[in-house]
Amino acid sequence: MAFAAVALPASSSAAVPPARVTVIGDSVATGVLWNEKALAILGQGVDLQMQVAVCRRLTGESCPYEGSQASTVVDLVASLGPRVGPTVIMVVGYNDFQRTFASSVEASVRGLLGAGVERILWATLRAARRPYLTMNADLWAAAAAHPELTIVDWNEYARAYPGWFQNDGLHLTRAGGVALATLLRAALVPQEDPPSIVLPASGLSVARLGRKYETRLSADGGAPPYRWAVVSGTLPTGLRLRPDGRIAGTPRRAGSVTVVLRARDANGATAIRRAALVVAR
The missing domain is CATH 3.40.50.1110 (SGNH hydrolase)
Structure with missing residues (x-):
């Protein structure tokens, strides 16, 4: 059939x-x-x-x-x-x-x-x-x-x-x-308190070319702890998102990228959010 x-x-x-x-x-x-x-x-x-x-x-x-x-x-x-x-x-x-x-x-x-x-x-x-x-x-x-x-x-x-x-x-x-x-x-089944990703109003902090960079992502709701991933797009060369929500590394190329971030809580519920990251010279 x-x-x-x-x-x-x-x-x-x-x-x-x-x-x-x-x-x-x-x-x-x-x-x-x-x-x-x-x-x-x-x-x-x-x-x-x-x-x-x-x-x-x-x-x-x-x-x-x-x-x-x-x-x-x-x-x-x-x-x-x-x-x-x-x-x-x-x-x-x-x-x-x-x-x-x-x-x-x-x-x-x-x-x-x-x-x-x-x-x-x-x-x-x-x-x-x-x-x-x-x-x-x-x-x-x-x-x-x-x-x-x-x-x-x-x-x-x-x-x-x-x-x-x-x-x-x-x-x-x-x-x-x-x-x-x-x-x-x-x-x-809708969740009563789903997780959500929290970003500063100004977005992610600006990274500097050739300098060490670190920022930590945060989320609210759901059931912590959260595991983080980039599910669309790619972070600037030299930077990596760790599962605990830290973006760290030394960027090797100037420019800006837009990625989609995902936070998954302990029950498997997810939140996503688009975010831009700029690497300045």
Whole structure:
């Protein structure tokens, strides 16, 4: 089966209809669609709609599969309109091209927001192949620009569990489908006190070319301690962000860069923020 649009009955018996959650996916998402236990986990208490198709791409044309061709994300969202609902989970991107991925993500997000979507959860790509790390950086950058977009870091969550994947390292075993559904389900539940990154109003302090530099990042909320990373962009040559939040080193090139910083708390919740760092002569 190449295409599937499945509506699952909600398990909630409340008088108020449960909120609609639409999953838009490619063949990786079939690991949830064709997995009864995974569907039960993800669909608990929500009106779950599965819009999953093999070979789906974000924009342009999807790749052909067994004589048929899936609609792209942009075309699917345009056809669904407001029926897509307020919350959308994206498990898609594996068939897209690296060179156009950032613009395709932007077009997809804009299309979803234009259809009335209020919250987008996008699972990072399992980086079993080289382009996907760069493409994940594009996802983090998009989230820094759109507060409605939350990145669910499937790549990091699954890093130590090769048994969740088939031989290609991308498609899911039954255990992998359950694991992905469990992660997405946790992301659906809003946190009472999520972490947030705190930066001075003036931004990061200016570094000087050839001189030792050190500054410490800070975060509020969530469950300390936090682990820090640059998830999009690159710090100036000679500087490195340590997991404890210290940016340190001796810059070897003048100029300015913009990066996306991520803080992950002890419970796995993340905060991201775009930051600029200047290296002056």
